[in-house]
Amino acid sequence: MAKIIDWLRLKHMTLLQSFIFLCCLTLITVLAVITLEFEWAESIRLRFANHSSVIDWVLPSLVTMVLLTVAVGIVLMAVLFYRWKLKKPLEILMKASERISANDLGFHISYDGKDEMGELCRVFENMRGQLEKNYKALWRSVEERQQLNAIFAHDLRTPLAVLKGYSDFLTTYLPAKKISEEKLLDMVQTMKVHIVRLENYTEAMNSIQKLEDMPVNSRETGMDHLISLLNDSARQITGQCAKGFDSSIDAESNKIAVDIHLVMQVFENLIANAALYASSHVSVDYRFCKGFFTITVTDDGVGFSDEALQKAMLPFYRGEIGDANAHHGLGLYICKALCEKHEGRLHVANGSDGGGKVTASFFAGLINS
Secondary structure (H helix, E strand, O other): OOOHHHOOOOOHHOOOHHHHHHHHHHHHHHHEEEEEEEHHHHHHHHHHOOOOHHHHHHHHHHHHHHHHHHHHHHHHHHHHHHHHHHHHHHHHHHHHHHHHOOOOOOOOOOOOOOHHHHHHHHHHHHHHHHHHHHHHHHHHHHHHHHHHHHHHHHHHHHHHHHHHHOOOOOHOOOOOOOEEEHHHHHHHHHHHHHHHHHHHHHHHHHHHHHHOOOOOOOOEEEHHHHHHHHHHHHHHHHHHOOEEEEEEEEEOEEEEEEOOOHHHHHHHHHHHHHHHHOOOOOEEEEEEOEEEEEEEEEEOOOOOHHHHHOOOOOOOOOOOOOOOOOOOOOOHHHHHHHHHOOOOOOEEOOOOOOOOOEEEOOOOOOOOO
16 A cells, blocks of 8 residues: 555645545545445345345445445545655654754754645754754854953953052052152052053953844945955055055956945954064955855964964954053954854964965855846
8 A cells, every 4th residue: 555655656745635635545445345335235135035034134234334434434544644644744843843842953854745744844944953053153152252251351350450459559558658659650550551451341342242233234236346445445554554465356246245344344354463463565365256255364474373373263362462451352353253243254374475364254145247
Protein backbone atom coordinates (compact mmCIF):
# COMPACT_ATOMS: atom_id res chain seq x y z
CA MET A 1 0.00 0.00 0.00
CA ALA A 2 2.84 2.41 0.87
CA LYS A 3 4.50 1.81 -2.49
CA ILE A 4 1.19 2.31 -4.28
CA ILE A 5 0.57 5.62 -2.51
CA ASP A 6 4.12 6.78 -3.21
CA TRP A 7 3.70 5.75 -6.86
CA LEU A 8 0.52 7.79 -7.03
CA ARG A 9 2.56 10.76 -5.67
CA LEU A 10 0.09 11.30 -2.86
CA LYS A 11 2.76 13.18 -0.88
CA HIS A 12 2.95 15.79 -3.61
CA MET A 13 -0.79 16.56 -3.50
CA THR A 14 -2.36 19.23 -1.36
CA LEU A 15 -4.38 18.16 1.66
CA LEU A 16 -7.66 18.75 -0.16
CA GLN A 17 -6.50 16.88 -3.26
CA SER A 18 -5.27 14.01 -1.10
CA PHE A 19 -8.56 13.88 0.82
CA ILE A 20 -10.63 13.83 -2.38
CA PHE A 21 -8.36 11.19 -3.90
CA LEU A 22 -8.60 8.94 -0.84
CA CYS A 23 -12.38 9.41 -0.72
CA CYS A 24 -12.67 8.33 -4.34
CA LEU A 25 -10.30 5.40 -3.80
CA THR A 26 -12.20 4.34 -0.68
CA LEU A 27 -15.56 4.71 -2.44
CA ILE A 28 -14.42 2.54 -5.33
CA THR A 29 -13.04 -0.09 -2.98
CA VAL A 30 -16.17 -0.08 -0.78
CA LEU A 31 -18.46 -0.36 -3.81
CA ALA A 32 -16.39 -3.24 -5.12
CA VAL A 33 -16.60 -5.04 -1.77
CA ILE A 34 -20.34 -4.35 -1.47
CA THR A 35 -20.85 -5.73 -4.98
CA LEU A 36 -19.08 -8.91 -3.94
CA GLU A 37 -21.23 -9.07 -0.82
CA PHE A 38 -24.41 -8.74 -2.89
CA GLU A 39 -23.20 -11.50 -5.19
CA TRP A 40 -22.47 -13.64 -2.16
CA ALA A 41 -25.93 -12.98 -0.72
CA GLU A 42 -27.58 -13.73 -4.06
CA SER A 43 -25.65 -16.98 -4.36
CA ILE A 44 -26.74 -18.00 -0.87
CA ARG A 45 -30.37 -17.14 -1.66
CA LEU A 46 -30.33 -19.22 -4.83
CA ARG A 47 -28.57 -22.15 -3.20
CA PHE A 48 -30.96 -22.31 -0.24
CA ALA A 49 -34.12 -21.12 -2.00
CA ASN A 50 -36.15 -23.93 -0.43
CA HIS A 51 -34.88 -23.30 3.07
CA SER A 52 -36.79 -20.37 4.51
CA SER A 53 -34.80 -20.42 7.75
CA VAL A 54 -31.60 -19.73 5.82
CA ILE A 55 -33.18 -17.07 3.60
CA ASP A 56 -34.42 -15.16 6.67
CA TRP A 57 -30.90 -14.34 7.93
CA VAL A 58 -29.37 -13.52 4.54
CA LEU A 59 -30.82 -9.99 4.32
CA PRO A 60 -29.89 -8.91 7.89
CA SER A 61 -26.42 -10.34 7.34
CA LEU A 62 -26.08 -8.46 4.07
CA VAL A 63 -27.13 -5.14 5.67
CA THR A 64 -24.72 -5.72 8.53
CA MET A 65 -21.86 -6.51 6.16
CA VAL A 66 -22.58 -3.44 4.01
CA LEU A 67 -22.62 -1.15 7.04
CA LEU A 68 -19.48 -2.75 8.40
CA THR A 69 -17.78 -2.36 5.02
CA VAL A 70 -18.69 1.34 4.86
CA ALA A 71 -17.46 1.89 8.43
CA VAL A 72 -14.21 0.04 7.79
CA GLY A 73 -13.74 2.01 4.58
CA ILE A 74 -14.19 5.35 6.38
CA VAL A 75 -11.83 4.36 9.19
CA LEU A 76 -9.26 3.03 6.74
CA MET A 77 -9.44 6.23 4.70
CA ALA A 78 -8.95 8.35 7.84
CA VAL A 79 -6.00 6.21 8.96
CA LEU A 80 -4.38 6.40 5.55
CA PHE A 81 -4.91 10.17 5.34
CA TYR A 82 -3.38 10.68 8.79
CA ARG A 83 -0.57 8.20 8.14
CA TRP A 84 0.56 9.63 4.84
CA LYS A 85 -0.27 13.33 5.16
CA LEU A 86 -0.29 14.31 8.83
CA LYS A 87 1.64 11.92 11.06
CA LYS A 88 5.22 12.64 9.99
CA PRO A 89 4.99 16.47 9.79
CA LEU A 90 3.07 16.64 13.07
CA GLU A 91 5.74 14.52 14.78
CA ILE A 92 8.45 16.76 13.34
CA LEU A 93 6.67 19.91 14.51
CA MET A 94 5.97 18.47 17.97
CA LYS A 95 9.62 17.50 18.49
CA ALA A 96 10.73 20.90 17.18
CA SER A 97 8.35 22.67 19.56
CA GLU A 98 9.69 20.69 22.51
CA ARG A 99 13.31 21.54 21.62
CA ILE A 100 12.49 25.21 21.14
CA SER A 101 10.70 25.25 24.51
CA ALA A 102 13.91 23.84 26.02
CA ASN A 103 15.90 26.70 24.39
CA ASP A 104 17.59 24.22 22.06
CA LEU A 105 17.75 25.82 18.61
CA GLY A 106 20.68 23.83 17.21
CA PHE A 107 18.68 21.66 14.83
CA HIS A 108 16.96 21.82 11.45
CA ILE A 109 13.43 20.96 10.36
CA SER A 110 13.34 18.96 7.14
CA TYR A 111 10.23 17.61 5.41
CA ASP A 112 10.00 16.97 1.66
CA GLY A 113 6.22 17.21 1.34
CA LYS A 114 4.85 19.64 -1.26
CA ASP A 115 1.52 20.21 0.49
CA GLU A 116 0.40 22.64 3.17
CA MET A 117 2.10 20.61 5.90
CA GLY A 118 5.39 20.85 3.99
CA GLU A 119 4.93 24.60 3.70
CA LEU A 120 4.14 24.78 7.41
CA CYS A 121 7.37 22.89 8.20
CA ARG A 122 9.35 25.28 6.00
CA VAL A 123 7.79 28.29 7.71
CA PHE A 124 8.54 26.71 11.08
CA GLU A 125 12.17 26.17 10.00
CA ASN A 126 12.43 29.83 8.97
CA MET A 127 11.04 30.84 12.35
CA ARG A 128 13.53 28.54 14.12
CA GLY A 129 16.40 29.97 12.10
CA GLN A 130 15.37 33.53 12.91
CA LEU A 131 14.99 32.66 16.59
CA GLU A 132 18.45 31.10 16.58
CA LYS A 133 19.90 34.19 14.90
CA ASN A 134 18.19 36.53 17.37
CA TYR A 135 19.19 34.32 20.31
CA LYS A 136 22.85 34.37 19.27
CA ALA A 137 22.71 38.11 18.68
CA LEU A 138 21.16 38.63 22.11
CA TRP A 139 23.80 36.54 23.88
CA ARG A 140 26.55 38.24 21.92
CA SER A 141 25.11 41.60 22.94
CA VAL A 142 24.92 40.52 26.58
CA GLU A 143 28.49 39.23 26.53
CA GLU A 144 29.75 42.41 24.88
CA ARG A 145 27.84 44.51 27.41
CA GLN A 146 29.34 42.54 30.29
CA GLN A 147 32.79 42.88 28.77
CA LEU A 148 32.25 46.59 28.21
CA ASN A 149 31.07 47.13 31.78
CA ALA A 150 34.07 45.22 33.14
CA ILE A 151 36.51 47.26 31.06
CA PHE A 152 34.74 50.49 31.95
CA ALA A 153 34.82 49.65 35.67
CA HIS A 154 38.51 48.73 35.43
CA ASP A 155 39.44 52.00 33.70
CA LEU A 156 37.50 54.03 36.26
CA ARG A 157 39.51 52.66 39.15
CA THR A 158 42.59 54.83 38.51
CA PRO A 159 40.88 58.26 38.43
CA LEU A 160 38.62 57.29 41.32
CA ALA A 161 41.58 56.05 43.38
CA VAL A 162 43.46 59.30 42.69
CA LEU A 163 40.46 61.44 43.62
CA LYS A 164 39.84 59.41 46.78
CA GLY A 165 43.51 59.68 47.79
CA TYR A 166 43.59 63.44 47.28
CA SER A 167 40.27 63.79 49.10
CA ASP A 168 41.60 61.90 52.12
CA PHE A 169 44.82 63.91 52.00
CA LEU A 170 42.99 67.23 51.93
CA THR A 171 40.59 66.15 54.66
CA THR A 172 43.53 65.29 56.89
CA TYR A 173 45.96 68.15 56.26
CA LEU A 174 43.88 71.09 54.99
CA PRO A 175 42.15 71.87 58.34
CA ALA A 176 45.57 71.98 60.02
CA LYS A 177 46.85 74.28 57.25
CA LYS A 178 49.80 71.97 56.59
CA ILE A 179 49.48 72.31 52.79
CA SER A 180 51.07 75.17 50.88
CA GLU A 181 48.99 77.16 48.42
CA GLU A 182 51.17 75.96 45.53
CA LYS A 183 50.72 72.31 46.53
CA LEU A 184 46.99 72.85 46.96
CA LEU A 185 46.61 74.36 43.49
CA ASP A 186 48.65 71.54 42.00
CA MET A 187 46.40 68.93 43.62
CA VAL A 188 43.27 70.78 42.46
CA GLN A 189 44.57 70.82 38.89
CA THR A 190 45.34 67.08 39.05
CA MET A 191 41.89 66.37 40.45
CA LYS A 192 40.35 68.45 37.65
CA VAL A 193 42.18 66.37 35.05
CA HIS A 194 40.79 63.16 36.49
CA ILE A 195 37.29 64.64 36.79
CA VAL A 196 37.41 65.55 33.10
CA ARG A 197 38.60 62.03 32.42
CA LEU A 198 35.56 60.63 34.25
CA GLU A 199 33.26 62.96 32.29
CA ASN A 200 34.79 61.78 29.02
CA TYR A 201 34.35 58.15 30.02
CA THR A 202 30.68 58.82 30.82
CA GLU A 203 30.15 60.49 27.45
CA ALA A 204 31.87 57.59 25.75
CA MET A 205 29.58 55.08 27.46
CA ASN A 206 26.54 57.14 26.45
CA SER A 207 27.68 57.15 22.83
CA ILE A 208 28.06 53.35 22.89
CA GLN A 209 24.58 52.91 24.35
CA LYS A 210 23.13 55.12 21.61
CA LEU A 211 24.57 52.77 19.00
CA GLU A 212 22.08 50.09 20.05
CA ASP A 213 19.16 52.36 19.14
CA MET A 214 20.67 53.76 15.93
CA PRO A 215 18.50 52.77 12.93
CA VAL A 216 19.99 51.75 9.59
CA ASN A 217 18.35 53.73 6.77
CA SER A 218 19.69 52.36 3.52
CA ARG A 219 18.98 54.48 0.46
CA GLU A 220 19.87 53.96 -3.18
CA THR A 221 22.64 56.24 -4.35
CA GLY A 222 25.15 56.42 -7.15
CA MET A 223 28.50 54.75 -6.55
CA ASP A 224 30.36 57.75 -8.02
CA HIS A 225 28.55 60.11 -5.67
CA LEU A 226 29.35 58.00 -2.60
CA ILE A 227 33.01 57.56 -3.53
CA SER A 228 33.32 61.30 -4.15
CA LEU A 229 31.95 62.05 -0.67
CA LEU A 230 34.30 59.54 0.96
CA ASN A 231 37.38 60.73 -0.94
CA ASP A 232 36.70 64.40 -0.15
CA SER A 233 36.42 63.55 3.54
CA ALA A 234 39.59 61.42 3.41
CA ARG A 235 41.62 64.18 1.73
CA GLN A 236 40.63 66.67 4.42
CA ILE A 237 41.52 64.30 7.28
CA THR A 238 44.83 63.14 5.81
CA GLY A 239 45.69 66.71 4.74
CA GLN A 240 45.40 67.92 8.34
CA CYS A 241 47.99 65.29 9.29
CA ALA A 242 50.20 66.14 6.27
CA LYS A 243 49.77 62.63 4.86
CA GLY A 244 49.23 61.60 1.24
CA PHE A 245 46.09 59.83 0.00
CA ASP A 246 45.00 57.72 -2.97
CA SER A 247 42.12 55.37 -3.72
CA SER A 248 41.00 52.66 -6.14
CA ILE A 249 37.59 51.22 -6.96
CA ASP A 250 36.22 47.95 -8.30
CA ALA A 251 32.41 47.84 -8.54
CA GLU A 252 30.02 45.59 -10.41
CA SER A 253 27.26 48.21 -10.38
CA ASN A 254 27.03 51.99 -10.46
CA LYS A 255 24.14 51.93 -7.99
CA ILE A 256 24.34 50.96 -4.32
CA ALA A 257 21.99 50.92 -1.32
CA VAL A 258 23.63 51.87 1.99
CA ASP A 259 23.15 54.19 4.94
CA ILE A 260 25.50 56.97 3.79
CA HIS A 261 25.80 58.60 7.21
CA LEU A 262 26.68 55.31 8.88
CA VAL A 263 29.24 54.45 6.20
CA MET A 264 30.74 57.95 6.46
CA GLN A 265 31.06 57.62 10.24
CA VAL A 266 32.92 54.31 9.96
CA PHE A 267 35.06 55.56 7.08
CA GLU A 268 36.14 58.77 8.84
CA ASN A 269 37.13 56.79 11.95
CA LEU A 270 39.24 54.42 9.87
CA ILE A 271 40.89 57.27 7.92
CA ALA A 272 41.61 59.21 11.12
CA ASN A 273 43.28 56.15 12.68
CA ALA A 274 45.26 55.42 9.52
CA ALA A 275 46.43 59.05 9.23
CA LEU A 276 47.51 58.98 12.88
CA TYR A 277 49.71 55.90 12.43
CA ALA A 278 50.84 56.36 8.80
CA SER A 279 54.39 57.44 8.01
CA SER A 280 53.42 59.41 4.93
CA HIS A 281 50.59 57.82 3.00
CA VAL A 282 47.09 56.32 3.31
CA SER A 283 45.45 54.16 0.63
CA VAL A 284 41.80 53.16 0.27
CA ASP A 285 40.35 50.38 -1.86
CA TYR A 286 36.59 50.37 -2.57
CA ARG A 287 34.84 47.22 -3.76
CA PHE A 288 31.22 46.39 -4.44
CA CYS A 289 30.71 42.68 -5.11
CA LYS A 290 28.03 40.09 -4.34
CA GLY A 291 25.86 42.57 -2.47
CA PHE A 292 28.55 43.88 -0.12
CA PHE A 293 30.29 47.25 -0.20
CA THR A 294 33.83 46.87 1.18
CA ILE A 295 36.27 49.59 2.22
CA THR A 296 39.90 48.65 2.89
CA VAL A 297 42.07 51.34 4.49
CA THR A 298 45.84 50.74 4.48
CA ASP A 299 48.63 52.91 5.92
CA ASP A 300 52.42 52.76 5.54
CA GLY A 301 53.15 52.84 9.25
CA VAL A 302 54.56 50.13 11.50
CA GLY A 303 51.31 48.14 11.52
CA PHE A 304 49.49 46.48 14.38
CA SER A 305 51.36 44.66 17.10
CA ASP A 306 50.36 41.09 17.95
CA GLU A 307 48.48 42.38 20.99
CA ALA A 308 46.70 45.04 18.95
CA LEU A 309 45.56 42.48 16.37
CA GLN A 310 43.82 40.62 19.19
CA LYS A 311 42.47 43.62 21.11
CA ALA A 312 42.16 46.51 18.65
CA MET A 313 38.36 46.20 18.41
CA LEU A 314 37.84 45.92 22.17
CA PRO A 315 36.32 48.98 23.81
CA PHE A 316 38.76 51.35 25.57
CA TYR A 317 41.81 49.61 24.10
CA ARG A 318 44.42 52.32 23.53
CA GLY A 319 47.48 50.32 22.52
CA GLU A 320 50.62 52.38 22.82
CA ILE A 321 48.95 55.78 22.57
CA GLY A 322 50.64 57.96 25.13
CA ASP A 323 47.89 60.51 25.77
CA ALA A 324 45.24 58.37 27.38
CA ASN A 325 43.03 61.37 28.11
CA ALA A 326 42.84 62.30 24.42
CA HIS A 327 42.14 58.83 23.12
CA HIS A 328 39.52 56.50 24.59
CA GLY A 329 40.06 53.52 22.31
CA LEU A 330 36.48 53.48 21.03
CA GLY A 331 37.06 54.16 17.32
CA LEU A 332 37.40 50.60 16.05
CA TYR A 333 34.88 49.26 18.57
CA ILE A 334 32.28 51.73 17.28
CA CYS A 335 33.21 50.89 13.68
CA LYS A 336 32.75 47.20 14.42
CA ALA A 337 29.34 47.82 16.00
CA LEU A 338 28.18 49.98 13.09
CA CYS A 339 29.37 47.47 10.49
CA GLU A 340 27.46 44.69 12.26
CA LYS A 341 24.32 46.85 12.38
CA HIS A 342 24.67 47.17 8.61
CA GLU A 343 24.96 43.33 8.37
CA GLY A 344 28.68 43.52 7.66
CA ARG A 345 31.87 43.10 9.64
CA LEU A 346 35.18 44.73 10.50
CA HIS A 347 38.54 42.99 10.03
CA VAL A 348 41.92 44.17 11.35
CA ALA A 349 45.22 42.94 9.88
CA ASN A 350 48.62 44.04 8.66
CA GLY A 351 49.33 44.68 4.99
CA SER A 352 51.68 42.48 2.98
CA ASP A 353 54.17 45.37 2.80
CA GLY A 354 53.74 46.39 6.44
CA GLY A 355 51.41 48.98 7.87
CA GLY A 356 47.92 48.57 9.26
CA LYS A 357 45.09 47.26 7.12
CA VAL A 358 41.46 47.59 8.24
CA THR A 359 38.56 46.31 6.14
CA ALA A 360 34.95 47.34 6.75
CA SER A 361 32.09 45.68 4.88
CA PHE A 362 28.42 46.69 4.62
CA PHE A 363 25.51 44.77 3.17
CA ALA A 364 24.33 46.92 0.28
CA GLY A 365 22.18 44.67 -1.87
CA LEU A 366 22.78 44.27 -5.59
CA ILE A 367 20.93 46.89 -7.58
CA ASN A 368 20.83 46.61 -11.33
CA SER A 369 21.87 49.76 -13.11
